[in-house]
Amino acid sequence: MSEREAAESATEQAATSAAAAGAPPVVAPPVVAPHLLVVTAVDAPPGHIAWPGQPGQAAWAIPVVIPPGTQGYPVFLPLLPPGSPPPTPIPYPAMPPASPTMGPPLVPPPRSAATPPQPAVAGPTPQPAVAGPMPPQPAVAGPMPPQPAVAGPPAPQPARPVPVAPFPGFGPPHAAAPAPSFFQTRWPGPASERGVEVPLAVIAGALGLAIFLPLGSTGIGWLLAGLALVLGVIPAVRRAVAAVPPVERWIRLGWTAAALALLTVLAFRNAWWLVTFSVVGALGCLSLAIVGGRQVRSILFSLVAVPVAAVRGLPWVRRHLRRSPHRAGLGARVAWSVAVTALVLLVFGALLSSADAAFSVVLGDVVPAIGVGQVFSWVFLLAVGGLTAVAAVYTVCAPPDLSAMDAAARRRLRTLEWGLPVGALVVLFGGFVAVQFTVLFGGERHVLQTAGLDYADYARSGFWQLGAVTVLTLAILGGVGRWARRDRALDRVWLRILLGPLCALSTVIVASALSRMYTYQKVYSFTGERIFVMAFELLLGCIFLLVMGAGLRLRGDWIPQMTLGLGVVMLLGLAVLNPEQYAAERNIARYQEAGKIDAWYLRALSADATPALATLPDPARRCTLSWVSSKLADPDPWYAWNLDRSRARRTLDRLGRDAIGGPFDCQSADQFDFPKTR
Template sequence: MWKPPAPPPDPEWIVATAPVRPALPGFRVLAGGLASGLLAAALLTEGLGVNVLLWALIGAVAAGLAAAAAGRRVRPWTVVWTVAALVLLLVPALVEASWPVVLALLAAAGAGSLALHGGKRWPGVLLGPIGIWPHLIPGLGWALLSLRNRQYPARARVVSIVKAAGVSLALLVVFGALFASADAAVAELLGDLAPSVDTDDLPMQVLLFLAGLLVALAAAHTAAGPRRFDRLPVKPGRARGRLEWAVPLVALNLLFGAFVAVQAVVFVGGYESVMRKPGMIPAEYARQGFWQLLIVTLLVLVVLALAGRWAPRSTPRDRAMAKTLLALLCSLTMVVVASALYRMHRYVDNFGLTRLRISVATVEIWLGVVLLLVLVGGILASSRWLPRAVVLSAVATTAVFGLISPDAMIAEQNVHRYEQTGRIDVGYLRDLSADAVPALDRLPQDQRICALQKIAQDLGDDQLPWYATSLAEARAREILRDRPVPLMNGSCGRIGVRLGSSYSGGYEY
């Protein structure tokens, strides 16, 4: 008799990282998921603020209950990742600009997922931040299976009451609609009796309810049975011969040493002496040099990863040589990072701070921190902490970047530069968010009005609820209420700012 062929075995990585099948959730976990959905529908419809943090706390409670029921213990790094996620969720409550808020929300989701999974090795800390998403549908099925298999008090009676109520409601709606269409007096009576429900936001509220429910149940399902990414098999790299491995690194260190020596000579002699050479444009020198050095830093991290994988390690002498060469490369690259940041500082002094410039400078600073961590990890006998430290540094950098309010810093730097030099790009500052209002409010009359007009129009007169409003927006509204900005008075034209044809609103053109 013919038999169907056996299904192929699961890949090795799926078998190795397979989670323990979690027990069905209790009522408290299910109630936490339901509360998360209701809170998302009630608070997240109108905007982002402290409501995101409140919603996340409910989901964290549900995940904690599921983890406790599964017998998982709270470890120090679980607390670290949880606190990091909650700090990141403070950004929407304090900052109005959408771009740092989006970065903070993504980083918070990653840190929260990593808190649920744990992880010490590189596979764990790199895959843990995205590990919660495959639990969205299984988490819902997990909850439904629990509801189906659970025995409730007076279950038959409750089911009968629900069925009777549903049939009664359907009959009343059908026949009530027919009677209302047949007689105007009945229609008026039914209209007075029926409760008034605002359905404008109903579709969005339903979507937010489902999203809040799914995320909370996914977090609980992950906490009860996470996939063990740390068990992902990673074959060690084949150690190369000492000559084959060391010569390229020695050559690279010599090249970096020569660059650092030139930078030292230039720094001692002063950048101005270099800038006075024929054909040398200071702005181009600083801007192009920064981007090239940023790429150099990224490539060095790749070289360090590959060199660490292929480094000879069979004898103490081989290990000492590998540590020495890699530590020297890290140290020289940190000088490259300092040079890149100094060039960006010079460029910003000449042309002002922008979103792109502050973003890439932040990335360069973070890369410098990573290099420092790698250097310390190479010096110490053990670097088991390195994967988590690198990811934590990225999370911390994102949190600091959001909490310092980049738009406010951009406005503050440009206003200070204007007070020193009289130069300012008001046309660019018009596109900043409400975070920039306190600094832009210090500008002279025409510059102030032109810079704040678009922000004032974007804020409008509609005041959002406290839980959906950032502190920066509330502060901006207070400033603009005390010193209103006229929408049409020719201020931009008087200071030479031309508004693009795509610009719309009640302003001047």
């Protein structure tokens, strides 16, 4: 039995005995169960604490002392839950004189002349003192009837939290403010949201890609779509560009011109790998023109920032339409105008096309066939063009702060930490280069005597390994250049002593790799892909020369942008070379000398090699031109015009249909080929 239940039972028995003796009933206060009240510490002492009980109601509190060193003040915790109903009065009889009992009295009577104070009795649970006023009790003569003893300590009650309202005048505790994000500190975005130039730039970019860009092939439309995007964005960002420093402005304009130059490649060439790298390079140059970036980290960030800016800029563009003065309903008016224009062109175009056959042919060449696939293509291009314009305007108007990304490294490596591995690498490269000089000057006879391999097999066996060595060496040079100490003169001397020979030896390794690939192609034929690999290896050699030049002043922050610029020059140089036509010409020259040719490879070439393949004799020509003739059977729309495809069609028309083979003309193509073990 709990303490509360025992007290109530004893009270009822006492009331019954008093009623039987004829004594007047006395109202006793209810037994108050203690509750734990959790109070949050505040920064200032509370001015007033409201007592939760009613006037005259029994209640008591425990003073809680906050330990020193913590924020808070002594607070009296009321043990009566706030908002509880007032207790029901219980009749309480007059107490007879005390008699020896096993336990303490339930409620001690007030001290008076008739009632002497009772001695304190030790028990497991002391009873609380009554805080409220007690009515005077009459003295009762006679012994007190025996009271039931308390059986033992009360059972522990589970603790439960009691909700407490905040102190008057004090609100809830304030939570710690979260740390500001990258977008709040480094890229808050533009503040201006007025003007119609931004929505017009988005419309120009979306329509430019949807109208001009031939998504499934190469053509001049890629360049026209890029021009439409750039010309549409310029009016919206002209003020922001004027505020950019002159040097940075010219760099941004240079990347824009590089992107357009790479898109121009698609108007002339058709080799799949060349146009793929040109499109990827154009997108990278466009990212640098929009976001910027000088070091490796900021350049990589620019590639990711463009799609992020496209998403973040959509609400900003939408607010331009809402907050521009005198522009209420602009979006609805533009949509209505576009819909009416399309309807007018459709109706009158159909009537005029049916009225004149010549005009119908011209209209069919200008307007592409409309199907489900074409509609999805238009929707995709509209979305890509619009989002690209949003990213460009949003970022140029408020570019991100990239200073933290381009800052110098905090931790620096001591000379011993990087000098020992780099020095060992220099010794290793020196031994390899010494062997390579004997190979280069000894020639094929030396290779056959020492390696036991054919010269072409020897060249093929090591090219990719040398390429991997070149790339890893550049990574090591970049890491040492970023984290090596250079505050002392001795540190700078060691940098020049170790990194200079490493770059020089790496340049010799690049030359060895180029020599191996050239020798391999002389034996097993030239291909466009192998020419690209040679060009990329040559680019790596140029980077080593740049690092050697930067070592003169130990300032290499310009190397990343210069490397990207050399990459653009490499792609444009390959486009001028026309690699597939060059490979076809070299294979034809070898066929004229040895009577062997790789017909399987030549027939898979694009229209870039068609004029060269047309000079082959009849058996090989019919096989090598069989695939390209089927690809060029259908004419191109005006926005997909391509120079090499136009030249290839003229060449095929000049040869005639009888000079071009079909699928059966290549069944015996193996007779023209070298063994396939290359």
